Amino acid sequence: MSAVIETSKLSKWYGNVLGLSDVTLTIGPGILGLLGPNGAGKSTFFKLLTGQLKPSIGTVTVFGAPIRNNQRTFRRIGLCPEQDALYEELTGWEFLTNLLRLYGYGRAEIEARAERALETVELLEDRDRIVRGYSRGMRQRLKFAQAVAHDPEVVILDEPLSGLDPLGKRKLIRLIKDFGREGRTVLVSSHVLPEIEALTANIVLVHQGKILASGDIHYIRDLIDTHPHIVAVRSSAARTLAGHFVGEPYVHKVRFENGGELVLFETSNRDRFFERLTRYAADTASGVEEITSPDDNLQAVFDYLVGA
Amino acid sequence: MKSIREVFAFYAFYGRKTRRTLAFLLIALIPVAIATIFRFRQAFEGDGSYDGLYLFTNVIMTFFLQFLVLILTLFFGTSVLSEEVEGRTLTYLVTRPVSKAALLVGKYLAYSLIVSVLVWTGLVACFLILCFARLGEAQVWMVLLRYLGVLTLGILAYGAFFTFLGSFLKKSIMVGLIFSFGWENVIQYFPGSTQRFAIVHYLKSLLPGVLQSRGRFSFLTFRLNPTSWPVSILTLLLITAGFLTLAVLLFQSKEYNYED
Numbered sequence: 057m058s059a060v061i062e063t064s065k066l067s068k069w070y071g072n073v074l075g076l077s078d079v080t081l082t083i084g085p086g087i088l089g090l091l092g093p094n095g096a097g098k099s100t101f102f103k104l105l106t107g108q109l110k111p112s113i114g115t116v117t118v119f120g121a122p123i124r125n126n127q128r129t130f131r132r133i134g135l136c137p138e139q140d141a142l143y144e145e146l147t148g149w150e151f152l153t154n155l156l157r158l159y160g161y162g163r164a165e166i167e168a169r170a171e172r173a174l175e176t177v178e179l180l181e182d183r184d185r186i187v188r189g190y191s192r193g194m195r196q197r198l199k200f201a202q203a204v205a206h207d208p209e210v211v212i213l214d215e216p217l218s219g220l221d222p223l224g225k226r227k228l229i230r231l232i233k234d235f236g237r238e239g240r241t242v243l244v245s246s247h248v249l250p251e252i253e254a255l256t257a258n259i260v261l262v263h264q265g266k267i268l269a270s271g272d273i274h275y276i277r278d279l280i281d282t283h284p285h286i287v288a289v290r291s292s293a294a295r296t297l298a299g300h301f302v303g304e305p306y307v308h309k310v311r312f313e314n315g316g317e318l319v320l321f322e323t324s325n326r327d328r329f330f331e332r333l334t335r336y337a338a339d340t341a342s343g344v345e346e347i348t349s350p351d352d353n354l355q356a357v358f359d360y361l362v363g364a
Numbered sequence: 365m366k367s368i369r370e371v372f373a374f375y376a377f378y379g380r381k382t383r384r385t386l387a388f389l390l391i392a393l394i395p396v397a398i399a400t401i402f403r404f405r406q407a408f409e410g411d412g413s414y415d416g417l418y419l420f421t422n423v424i425m426t427f428f429l430q431f432l433v434l435i436l437t438l439f440f441g442t443s444v445l446s447e448e449v450e451g452r453t454l455t456y457l458v459t460r461p462v463s464k465a466a467l468l469v470g471k472y473l474a475y476s477l478i479v480s481v482l483v484w485t486g487l488v489a490c491f492l493i494l495c496f497a498r499l500g501e502a503q504v505w506m507v508l509l510r511y512l513g514v515l516t517l518g519i520l521a522y523g524a525f526f527t528f529l530g531s532f533l534k535k536s537i538m539v540g541l542i543f544s545f546g547w548e549n550v551i552q553y554f555p556g557s558t559q560r561f562a563i564v565h566y567l568k569s570l571l572p573g574v575l576q577s578r579g580r581f582s583f584l585t586f587r588l589n590p591t592s593w594p595v596s597i598l599t600l601l602l603i604t605a606g607f608l609t610l611a612v613l614l615f616q617s618k619e620y621n622y623e624d
Contacts, residue, residue: 106459109619125616131461141452145381154374158460160366322559 058084059120059211060241061105066114068100068265075100079114087236089252090245091276093263098245099138101262105243106135117139118210120288130341131159134208136199138245140217142187148174148198149183155202173205176231183256192219200228210241217251229254249276284308285326285349289333294319300336301329367462367491371470373479379440379478388436392486395424395432399493416494417504421571424490425511428483429567433518434544436482440475441526442536444468445611449620465612468527472608476523483515514570521563521600524607531611531618559589563603566596 061083067287068075076097088097102211103109104116107124112334116122118129152170177197182190190198196219203211213232217225232255236242252259253273256266260270269276291297298310298319306325313320323329326349337344379385397575402419445468448454457467491508498504529536529543551562559565569590 106455108455108458125464127461127463130459133459135455135459137452139452139455141455143378143451143453145383146378150377150381154377155456155460157370157374158367158457158462160461187368265390 059238060084060118061243062115062117063104064115066101066104066116067112068097068104068109069112074265076104079267081260081267081270083241085239085241086258087232087242087244087256089256089259089273090243090257090262091247091249091252092245093247093308096247096262097265098247098262098264099214100258102135102212102245105212106130106133132207132208133210133212134203134206135296136211136216138201138218140192140195140219142195142198142311144192145186147184147186148179148190148194148201148308151187151198152202152205156205159206169205169207173201176204177201178227193221193224197224197228200231204235208240211235211243212245215245215247217246217248225251284322284324285329286332287321287326287329288313288318288346289321289344289350290314290318290346292317292345293341294343297342297344299337301332304329304332367466367586368470368473371467375471375474376477379474384439384443385478385482388439390486391435391491392432392482395427396489396493396548398427399424399490403493403496405608411589416496417498417507420491421511424487424494425571428487429516429518430549430564432486433479433483433515433522434548436479437519437522437539438526438540438544440479441472441523442530442540444471444475444527445531445533445615445620446536454620464615466544468531468615469608472523472527472611476519478568479519479523480516483519484512486514487512487515511571514567517597517600518563518567521567521603521607524604524611525563528607528611531614540587549601560591563600566591566599569593569596 059082061081063079063081066079066081067077079101090101092098100109104111105118105123107116107126107130110124116124116128119132121129123129143154146154149170152173153166156166156169166206171180174183177200179194179197179201182194187195187198196216200216203213211232212251216232217228220228229251232242232244236256244252244255257273258271259273259276261268261276289297294312294317298312298321301307301321302310306323306328307321308324309320309322311320312318321329333344336342399419403416406416445454447564448457458464488508491501495504525543526536526540529540533539548562548564552559552565552568570593590596
């Protein structure tokens, strides 16, 4: 893999607070998903990659050169920041053309690029509306447009799908994938696993400023599938139900809540547990009213990986 | 230079569109309203106790020099960086192929132009209203040009100082207010060389004939030993360049982090 971005022992502290710790990565063309809960250090990582922050320790290079105060390299990078911040008193068109002006393009090229970018994110019809009046989804798309309008080789997208409706998400996912297919280096962050899953199989798991795992998404999926899961079953015959599962080797713990009508199973094999539970519920008068999986989320995986 | 020009064009455009500019335009027109009232009184009540040019060079200029220029440069100057940090739009600028020096200087120049236009508009309008009867005299126009020049130098010097303050302090407005209406308005009346630590001292030193002014409003333009005009102009330009340089150095080295 030809390295586009390289970090070595990259660390960042905010006073005594750890933002990012000892990140060594080599990133090449294609889409890389950065997955982690809020506050994990994803934005800090992106700010270090775009030279907005100085590393406390370690180095970042983009196209082989240090990035901080390196204006030449900024021409090759597009950033869609996480924060919902725009120049509120400008129209979408003015916002985009004024930012493109900073690349030194001529007037005709600025207009052509702005038009193409707005068309890409389907905002061309709303180009003359004041940004303040844009919906959350439109604002996200405008942020995306400013990140790609100058045709960068590296696109960094910090939570680009947040606030979008399902249709908007699907469209943006398609766009991002197109960028990846064109051979650009695309970095996307999210705290939602299915969003990242829809974009790429190549992911980095970040938690509390550290990289927990990186690689193929199936590996992460396996981690999720094999770590102990809590399954909560509400039943009018909770004790009978619990008794039925107690002896199973993949059920590690059983406990009751809500006056005994809610039974919580801890299982290391979720698929097998659900298969058995479904059969049991269908075959007997189990009184099963509700099945939930309270820890079936990313945080639970992170907690598991860090041994919390 | 091209980068500075592009940043300048961006913010000259953006600055025109903000509500803040409109609000300050209204403030800049306050002396115009005062001048209009004075002229009406003169016309309808025959109040001829003060000559229009006298009021222009004393009362109106004092308002511009010791209030309006300070207020406008304070709000525009400190916002050169702080509005980007507070509005969280700085990201869009610092990830473009434009040096931080060009960003800061370009925006400072754009905002200085906007402040200048606001000030010039008010001052020229006041001049036309108050000196209407003497518009045929060339020397009256020279007075206007000189005053416009002095105010422009003031805008540049104060603007640079407040740009530095905005890049240095988080709550720069409060410090700026204390500086403007505490330090600047008090220190200029100190005897000896202490007065030379106020920017307004050099601006007042460039004003024509204020030492000779007499009458009820003469205290407004009172000054102690003025500095010669070449030294005053040089000092004001050095103040401008010095504080802009400091602001650029701070901007280049400081991290502006508004999350995490």
